[in-house]
Amino acid sequence: MAKLLGINLDHSRPKGGSFIFLKPDSDIFTAYDLTEDQRMIRDTLKDFMANEVLPQTVRIESKEWDVTRNLLLKLGELGVLGIEVPEQYGGQNLDKTTAAILAEELGWQGSFACTVLADTGIGMLPIVLFGNEEQKNRFLPSIVSGKIIGAYSLTESGAGSDAKAITTKAVLREDGRAYQLNGEKIFVTNGRLADFYILFAKVGDDREITAFIVEREFPGVEVGNEEHKMGILGSSTTSVSLFNVSVPVENILGRVGEGFSIAMNTLNLGRFKLGAACLGGSRQIFYEALKYSRERKQFQVPIDTFGSIRKKLCQIAALIYGIESMVYRTAGLLDKAVSEVDLGNSRATMEAIREYAGECSIVKVWCSESNYQNAVANVEIHGGNGFMKDYSAERHLRDSVINMIFEGTNSINRLLLVKEFLKKFGMGLISEKEKMWKETTSVSPFEATNDVVLRLCTQLEGAKKVFIIVSGLIMKKFGFTLSENDNQEAVILLADCLINLYVLDSALAVYVKHRKEKDQYLTRYLFHLILPVLERDVMSLVVLGSEADQYRDAFADIRPLLSYEPENVLNLNKKITENF
Ligand SMILES: Cc1cc2nc3c(=O)[nH]c(=O)nc-3n(C[C@H](O)[C@H](O)[C@H](O)COP(=O)(O)OP(=O)(O)OC[C@H]3O[C@@H](n4cnc5c(N)ncnc54)[C@H](O)[C@@H]3O)c2cc1C
Structure with missing residues (x-):
């Protein structure tokens, strides 16, 4: 495992939060790595959503609960309500990747996704993880068949x-x-x-x-x-x-x-699956946006020929790629962790999942906010029709907002993920900061290169190093007072950096692993979009972490590590749209 610094990460799998300290080309699980069985389940669910659920959207949205109940029974017949349930209780005992696939496909219909995920996720999983034998036997088979519903x-x-x-x-x-x-x-x-x-x-x-x-x-x-x-x-x-x-x-x-621990641990997986559902939601948005922009003509041409519309479509595509990269990466981490504990040892399973609580919060925040941005772009692409009930663009926008509120608001998740990160690495950061700071002063400025992977890896590695230095600086200055309400701006900045680093790291790792040309363009788009924000945020943290008159010196020291290079967006967007 290639490391950026001396914190001990030697472990059979990466520790939660350790992506910050690893070289940005680490091997991760990706959507390309799905097994045959997982692909088959995905295809079955795609058919189910297209043929059974989406045609019922008007009735679902009108609260015709019988329709929803019947759909749940059909999902029960397909066996997918028991993906996370051991076989002796009627379930399939499959992995978290398959659970993510279910959430992703359900995400094509926001309301229905919400119903099923509340039922089989936060409603049922507490029984799977914490229930006794009698409770499991009494409730799980009926939930798995869709006969009873949980909340x-x-x-x-x-x-x-x-x-x-x-x-x-x-x-x-x-x-x-x-x-x-x-x-x-x-x-x-x-x-x-x-x-x-x-x-x-x-x-x-x-x-x-x-x-x-x-x-x-x-x-x-x-x-x-x-x-x-x-x-x-x-x-x-x-x-x-x-x-x-x-x-x-x-x-x-x-x-x-023990209830608080049950409540919070249940939410870790809930947040992860909420991110996966946002992936499905955004795919649906992209599908509709592309279709509309190809059909709608203004000035005698389809509106997708306008660069301004192309830019919106490219951004949706890039955000979807980022969501997918981080969702399946996290699924892989959770599966590895769960596979290391004894089957049936629920508490050990819960602990294994807890290791990645920070990543689950990151997934929840970034995926829900990206999905919301995609929904806004879709309304804009639809023009006046985007505001009308005749099209689903307005529904997607309304549906996307809740993902930023429930399962812990995104602000609360930002606070939580920083807490997780500092709990694991807080003290190490202070000492590493000193060491890395010395190294930093001897780093030569970033050199331009035509090797895309080298360029992106160097940019990301630099951003990670600066983040480590800066978070050490913040820890040293604020110490325990960082958790005080009055210092939350600093915590939110740390959270935003962690989130953005995870997205870029995941997107780049997918490209490095599979080398698909289209992913290269999408990765570059994400870097173009996110890296300047990341660099601004670490600079803001330098100001917060330095004494009043010293931050300019600190800027001078770390600047050589920050190496954002603007893209030729015209060319990049054309390349991305060639793959639509
Ligand atoms: C449609 C819907 C479905 C829901 N489903 C469920 C469900 O099935 N089960 C369930 O138990 N709950 C459910 N909820 C509740 C949901 O989880 C809460 O609404 C959410 O956790 C926020 O709580 P609140 O509404 O009381 O907002 P508040 O806690 O009052 O928050 C208001 C604002 O203050 C911010 N804030 C609060 N505390 C802090 C802090 N310490 N630091 C910084 N900012 C802070 C919040 O981020 C938010 O922006 C649902 C909510 C909705 C709207």
Whole structure:
């Protein structure tokens, strides 16, 4: 494993966050590496989405829940609801890559994706990972067949980002056989459809949270009206109120007091799959944008002949390539990690996934924001029609917004991913900074080269080194105060750098591994788009990390490592569009 510096990364697989310290040509898993079986499942799902789901979009969006339920039953027949479920409970016991394929293909219809991912993701996975034998036998086979539907209920009116502030109470009855639950959950995806809720409450006066499986038919469970939302109109979102609901002790998930860990660990995979769903969403957007721009004529020519439209299409294509690169890279990391633990050891599986919590947050943030940008570009390409309900461009835009809000807002995910990174490497960064700083002063300025891979690798390596130096600088100056609310601007900048480095690293690694010409152009487009932003952000961090009068000296030292070179965008875009 080629390393950039001395932090010990020797491990059978890369440690979470270690991409920062590795040479940018490391071997990663890519969408080209899918197995025959994975491709077959993908093709089956493509057919299913095209023939069964998309034609039902109007009815799904009109909240005809029977349509959604029937589609879930059909997915059950296809066997894909049990991708992440062990075989003894009726599942397929397949890998996270296949789970990503499911999310990607579902992403072609935002509302339906939301329903299925809340059901088999954050609704069902807590039972797979933390349920006991009896709970697994009771719930999993019915979820896998699509006969029952799950939901995840954490949020309350006073507890959103601050999930620990929930006030739903669980009191153990005197006979010790059940807990009595009171409280109100809001914004529950699948609220109306669900047969059970993975619901989080505080036991007695505990500060800690406990997870319960609350069944819809328990007396005292009341489902509120559908929320009037901006998007994902065909996904049910309601409140769930609990009035003296008796929940048998057998329905405690995991241990009493373990709920927060269950809630957060469930979200790691949820965030990763949300990114994969954004890939499908963006593919659908690209397909529609391209079709429209080829058919629509103005000034007697199709609008796709205008460079301005071409630029938008190229940007969508490049962002899709970036999303795909990081989603499948992360899938590969998760699969490797999970394959190293004993089959059936759920807690070890959870720990293995946790190793890449930072990457899961990165995927969630970048994919959701790129998907949103793509949706905006699609509306623009559609002109006035983009604003009309007759076309789906406006729906994609409305649907794309929620991905930046749920499963932890993107701001919260930015804070989390930096925390993960610093927890692993924080102290190492300070000492490495000193060493690297000395090396940096002897680095000669970047030399122009016609070798594309060499150029991109050098640019990325330089950006990584500067990021390591700068984050060491920030750690030294702020120390533990970095986590204070008042210093969040610095953390957000660190997060943006980490996110952008992961995208560029993943995109370049895909190209280096498979050397497809079209990927070279898309990678270069991403570098052209992102590298200047990255360089600006590390410079901003230098200002934050230096004493007032010293940052200019620091600039002079690290500048030789920053080597953004503008592209000839006219030529580059033409090359990209040749492959459409
Ligand atoms: C359609 C929909 C479906 C949902 N589905 C579910 C579901 O199935 N289950 C479930 O439990 N929840 C669900 N949610 C809830 C969702 O996860 C929360 O809305 C989200 O976590 C944000 O919480 P909040 O709305 O209370 O916003 P707040 O926490 O009030 O945040 C408001 C703003 O402040 C920022 N902010 C808050 N705290 C900080 C901080 N410490 N530092 C910096 N910025 C901060 C946020 O980033 C945000 O920009 C859903 C929400 C929606 C809209």
